[in-house]
Amino acid sequence: MNRELKRICVYLGSNPGNNPAYVAAAEALGRELAERSIGLVYGGSSTGLMGRLADTCLAEGGEVVGVIPERLVEKEIAHPGLTESRVVRTMHERKQLMADLSDAFIALPGGLGTLDEFFEVLTWNQIGYHAKPCGLLDVNGYYGFLAEHLDRMVAEGFLMPVHRSMVLTSPTPGELINRFVEYDPPVVDKWIEMKKGL
Template identity: 55%
Template sequence: MKRLAVYCGSSFGASEVYKLGAIQLGKELAKRNITLVYGGSSNGLMGVVADTVLQEGGQVIGVIPKVLVDREISHPGLTELFTVDTMHERKAKMAELADGFIVMPGGTGTMEEFFEVFTWGQIGLHQKPCGLLNIEHYYDPLMNLFEHMIDQKFLQEKFRSMLIIEEKPDLLIKRFYEYVAPTVKTYD
């Protein structure tokens, strides 16, 4: 695993624990010589994880759309920064560059990025691991929703189980190395 995309908030959230989780993740990526691929911002958790990887001697690739360069304040110290035209291009470029996807706490933008790569994995557009860094049980309500989707026959269990969920970055990344993609989604 050479590069991992991290999706997370451009704000810090309500608790210091999210920032500490971003620092732990950044340190773990740098320790394992895994390049961070992320949204290119210097704000919020995005900035914290990027700053930590850089401070620890790691490599960071940012991908940011032109419309957000000033609004999110693109990070000036990255190893490499791609400026793209649209959010769609941002997501496509990040997916192209990454060997897997980590989703930290974040808002609707983070969820939108997560659901896209999660869905792409279900239909076989990639066979890369996708994991939730479930800091302080942030994603427990989402796990409940997934169970409801399974109960109501809108999500197959094999696809819910393809999602790796851990509270600690080192355990999450360790499980990425063991990941085996499920068979491609079919319709009855």
Template identity: 50%
Template sequence: MKAVCVYCGSANGARPVYAEAAKAFGRALVEADLALVYGGGSVGLMGTIADEVLALGGRAIGVIPELLMNKEVGHNGLTELHVVPDMHQRKKKMADLADAFVSMPGGVGTFEELFEAYTWAQLRYHEKPVALLNVDGYYDPLLAMLRHTVEEGFMRAPFLDMLQVAADPVKLIEALKAYQPPVVDRWPEKRDAI
């Protein structure tokens, strides 16, 4: 494992614990000799984690769409900054550059990125770990919803288990490194041809 894609908010959130967690996760990445791959922004938790990684001598690789770069939210001090045409190319480039995906607290855009990487893992488009840094229980309601999805028969339990979850950045990185994708038949039921 060489690089971790981190999805997180372009805002700081309502409480200081989120920025503190971004700094802690940035430190943990550098200590584990892992590069940060992220959305390329200079604001919110995105800017906080990138600044921490850079301040500690680590590698921060950003991928940002032209529209957001032109609005001057792009981070100009990164190890690498890839400016791409649109959001679709951003997500593809980030996925290509990373060996794992971690979602920190964020909004709808963070959720969308998380669920795309998570869905790709379930469909075996990749076998990279997908994880939540569950800062102060931020993702507890989402985890409850995912358990409900399993209970209601819309997702199989092994797919819930493939999502790595930890509140501690160091423990989360250990889980990413130890991850083995489950061997699960995505479509266990045989369907009759129509």
């Protein structure tokens, strides 16, 4: 399968983190998206990794669409120079619009919000609301423990192996996007395994 990617949604920290590798990865992804003429959809902030990603993509001539709730415009310091800014009322509206505008999803290093947004679209994928690729950009092993925990969920019977396979992981932006292009979503009609005696 050769999937067309017009826009990719990226979830990442509004803080820069403690390792310069995280900023470098955000900048590398921004350049990669612009070079491939793939638009960026993100949370609309000018700070932290979010700001560096947007600034780099814009500087390289890329399209950047920011989606931010009203109450976070000042707290996250909305980016003033985007291709397009969408201000919404709630976090729910933010997540839905970002998903609607995008053909794939990437999580870079970030905090609770990053995990919340990534796992929501991943869950939508699991239950068949969409079949768009979802991936972790595993910068400096940041998501290593999370990948191990997903494997633990499979081993303990809470996650089906086919759903575990929906989480694509790579240490570099180019490789991850290549995997998105080639992604062939599994056909799954259930996510609960019924066992005798339960």
